[in-house]
Amino acid sequence: MSERKLRVLVGKPGLDGHDRGAKIIARAFRDAGFEVIYTGLHQTPEQIVAAAIQEDVDCVGLSILSGAHNTLLPRVCELFREKQAEDIIVFGGGVIPDDDIPGLKTAGVKEVFTPGTSTEDIVAWVRVNVIPRA
Amino acid sequence: MALAERILAGDVRAAARLMRDIDDGFKSAVEELKVLYPHTGNAFIIGITGPPGAGKSTLVDQITAAYRRRSKRVGIVAIDPTSPFTGGAILGDRIRMNRHAEDDGVFIRSLATRGHLGGLSRSTGDVVNVMDAMGMDVVIIETVGVGQDEIDIVRMAHTTAVVMVPGLGDDIQAIKAGILEIGDVFVVNKADRDDADRTARELAAMLEMNPDKDREWQPKVLKTEASRNRGIEELVNEIEAHRSYLHHSGAIRRLLEEKNTRLFLELLKERLFAEVYGHIHVNGKFREIVDGLVNRKQDPYSAVEAILAEKFGGVKN
Incomplete structure (x- = not known):
């Protein structure tokens, strides 16, 4: 009866208008049995963090193709810390150079998926790394 | 401190968490709801229902903005369907409303139906109660996209707006039973489209044939273009007119009796x-x-x- 359903927010921070990847991930999460809150394009980090808190999600997956990942992803992590909500796991995907990944992880991003990653791999990663809260 | 106390002190995270516990059927949530119950009953509850793609989320977004201009705090419960095959769901109503995410006077929660029929989730009533206890003046419930028979909303809301769009069917659809009987207000959205006037006329004709025509409240048909913020003030005025009708006519008493029963x-x-x-x-x-x-x-x-x-x-x- 009382079993947690995993809730994930999929968002597109920043200004790029390409949401096909985000929609495919959202669909893959749906098919994995998760509840997916999709916030759509052009979201500020502030909007994403507020939505994640109101929706009580376990994790946030952000798709960025604009090149602004080094600004936007750390900002989201910082805002979660400010709101004492750093238990919400942040992961990202998109066109992100390998050299940037260590810095993003230091900033609090738990994982970064680069082009070519299969949706199965991402779903499997979530199942292992995101445990719905007690 | 328990969740209920934190919620009453204005803690948004605690409210979000309790809503999750309610949705997931945690027994502890019942104890928290008992504590919150004396603080509920103040919010005005508006239901927005209609077929998929009618523009319900965009309307909710605009109605929210209109109530914010009136300095009212607004809670939104937006419901989308759960996959019957995987149990997963894509909750996308927020796409149209997330501009309010940072506004402290707005709290939006997306819920999945989780197999519940009737247009709402099983948890909807309790989630509305949490928003009520948080001090929201208005709570707007957006049902899943409904067809003809999902009418749970009418027993949950004080005022129900049924949203239609041009081009969904002929006037036979309008005289069938079901959701077209439950509106306190009817909205023809996407009113810039061809046939909007015809759809509005057919709805109005259907309403005129209502057997209890002599009752005090006569639902009107309004036209809106939610994406351009047209007709929204008129809609909110009509919703408010229904609210004051409920109170001055005493109809609120019967409504609450039915709801609580x-x-x-x-x-x-x-x-x-x-x-x-x-x-x-x-x-x-x-x-x-x-x-x-x-x-x-x-x-x-x-x-x-x-x-x-x-x-x-x-x-x-």
Whole structure:
């Protein structure tokens, strides 16, 4: 009866208008049995963090193709810390150079998926790394 | 501090968490809801229903903005369907509303139906109560995209707006039973489209044939273009007019009686079922009964009577 359903927010921070990847991930999460809150394009980090808190999600997956990942992803992590909500796991995907990944992880991003990653791999990663809260 | 106390102190995270506990059926949530209950009953609850793609989320976004201009705090419960195959859901209503995400006077929560029929989730009423206790002046419930028969909303909301769009069908659709009977306000959205006037006329004609035409409240048909913020003030004025009608006519009393009766009976049904089913599930009797039914050694009527007799010491027919 009382079993947690995993809730994930999929968002597109920043200004790029390409949401096909985000929609495919959202669909893959749906098919994995998760509840997916999709916030759509052009979201500020502030909007994403507020939505994640109101929706009580376990994790946030952000798709960025604009090149602004080094600004936007750390900002989201910082805002979660400010709101004492750093238990919400942040992961990202998109066109992100390998050299940037260590810095993003230091900033609090738990994982970064680069082009070519299969949706199965991402779903499997979530199942292992995101445990719905007690 | 328990969640309920934190919620009453304005803690958004605690509210979000309790809503999750409610949705996931945690027993602890019931205790928190008991504490919150005395702080509820103040919010004005608006239901927005209509077929998929009618523009419900965009309307909710605009109605929210209109109430914010009136300095009202707004809670939004937006419901989308759960996949019957995987149990997953894509909750996308926020796409149209997330500009309010950072506004402290707005709280938006997306819920999945999780197999519940009728246009709402099982948890909707309790989630509305949490928003009510948070001090939201208005709570807007957006149902899943509905067809013809999902009318739970009318028993949850004080005022229900049924949103239609041009081009969904002829006037026969408008005289069928179901959601077209439950509106306190009717909205023809996407009113810039061809046929909007015809759709509005057909709805108005249908309403004129209403058997209780002499009742005090006559639902109107309004036209909106939610994406361009046209017709929204008029819609909110009409919703508010219905609200004051409810109060000055005394109709609110009947509405609350129906709502609370249903609430209580549903809770009773649910708890009784859980009690009985839990018992026979654990002691293995359930399996026995199913086997008996499959082999046709037992009929389902006697099986139910036997279980009730065992649990409550006999049932009278």
